[in-house]
Amino acid sequence: MQTEEEILKIKKVKNTAVRTVVLRHLLSLEKAQSLKDIENALPYMDRSSIFRTLKTFEENKVIHSIEDGSGMTKYAVCAEGCNCDPKDLHYHFYCTNCDKTFCLFDVPIPNIQLPKNFKLQQANMVVKGLCDNCNR
Amino acid sequence: MQTEEEILKIKKVKNTAVRTVVLRHLLSLEKAQSLKDIENALPYMDRSSIFRTLKTFEENKVIHSIEDGSGMTKYAVCAEGCNCDPKDLHYHFYCTNCDKTFCLFDVPIPNIQLPKNFKLQQANMVVKGLCDNCNR
DNA sequence: TAATCTTTGCAATCGAGTTGCGGTAAATGC
């Protein structure tokens, strides 16, 4: 597992106090987080600073965003070597019971045969249902 | 192609003036529409009436909603026989250039092998890129 | 050091979505 500093260096994002704290926080969690989640977890940090940090991270492929339909965009740290290309696509799982969102890095995404002349750039694939913890 | 009246009858939604107009409008278009899109197209109709109509339609499986990441939920008429079950799942294509969203009814969705004990209920699968018209 | 560029904190704003409420229309009961 890479450290915050290593990741920021690789992705050429300048290391600041806010960025280190936000990235460390994201790395410490296994679930995708919303801006509100992060705000709540780091109450001494300013919302707009976190917001701009997330934007910077996303632009520089440090994290990727997920629209899980909960009304809040969620963010998760990109896997090592991820470049946010179609090849890095993976499903996300949104638990309708506990409202948590997971990156399913291990579930393969099949080739999608688009209609003629359509060009694939990215995707937002969210599978919804019950997570293992809620499915009892 | 079924008429508005037929669809509403099948789905057991009472036929009113607002509902007929909104559904007819959706049927006349090949792309998914946002509330704002519909508002703009039908300026004499009230936003909240359209909104509540869309909610009623969605609850009764007349339409389904799509989170395409554009910031606005889009809505498309369900295919004949659709019950909004996992079996009715299909990809959606969002064009990052012209901001249009398509239902890809003809592209098969493969089986998704979820992690142990995860239960599939629904999905929001949005593929993004350039549509045939914008990919030149 | 002085000038310049970047990041941060705070407050204000935006905008899609949602709701309360009173009026109108449709359905129900007699």
Add this chain to the structure above:
DNA sequence: GCATTTACCGCAACTCGATTGCAAAGATTA
């Protein structure tokens, strides 16, 4: 038919996640 109940509609106000303007603080460069 007429009274009562229920559903729907239009309008305005509100919610809340996201975004921005601006000035202060910090970092970088000359």
